[in-house]
Amino acid sequence: MNYKYTLDKSSKKHQCPSCGKKTLVRYINVETNSYINDNSGRCDRESKCQYHKSPKGNEPLVNCNTSFVQQLPSSHNELILGVYGRNYTNNNFISYLLKYFVPVDVKHAIKKYFIGTSNHWYGSTIFWQVDEQMNICAGKVMLYDKITGKRVKRPYPHINWMHKVLKTPNFVLQQCLFGLHNLCDYDNSNTICIVESEKTAIIMSILFPHCLWLATGSKANLKEELLKPIKDYNIVVFPDKTEFRDWNTKVKALEKEGFLISCSNLLENRDLEDGSDLVDVFLTSL
Known part of the structure; x- marks a missing residue:
């Protein structure tokens, strides 16, 4: 259904009238x-x-003379993984991982999750x-601080x-869970653990490799459409601190659809800052 107004799909952000940050996505006609x-x-800033x-x-836009054609999702050429799968000495996230883990474990994580480097x-x-x-549905580019491992959000x-x-012209984005391609290496006896952050999924996979760690990429992406490929698996989701209520509500709805899924409250009763995740618990103990 097409509507008269929709959120701007470009990367341009504006000042939010509530928090004052330049994080507002405006509606366009x-x-x-x-x-x-x-x-x-x-x-x-979904949580804060x-x-x-x-x-x-x-209002919905209705045109009797228009036939609606569903756009097929796009994908990147498989060669792109090799093109950007290098230059890790100039990758802040990899530098951060090497502070905590031996190079062989970091190298394994790079290969397992197809971690790439961008000069954007x-x-x-x-x-x-x-x-x-093995369809390459999307590539998310993010910048981290190589010392703290935190996302760079300023300016x-x-x-x-x-x-x-x-x-890429006319690219139709349809996301999937980060790490989903590793499903072929696990069977129904393995537990699938889902977190929000790609960074967290990678780090937890090094610490607890017996589970398959996936990431939604955002709080809003915990939804049936993205979880359908893993419906036959035992799933545990680990929401960030203060997000338990929201994700647990979604989990209960997924249970009614036949998913074997539970929501962990591991972080809720811990003395952590709002928005903290599993990395903030386990990396501090290393």
């Missing part, structure tokens, strides 16, 4: 491709701000989303998509 002149939009104002009168920002990392059929959040970096 799809007929004129122009921004709406009000505070309508959604803040990307939660600002979301929908425009009034957002010096030192940035590519997290490729490859599905169970703006350093996050982008490879199809935008490469200016």
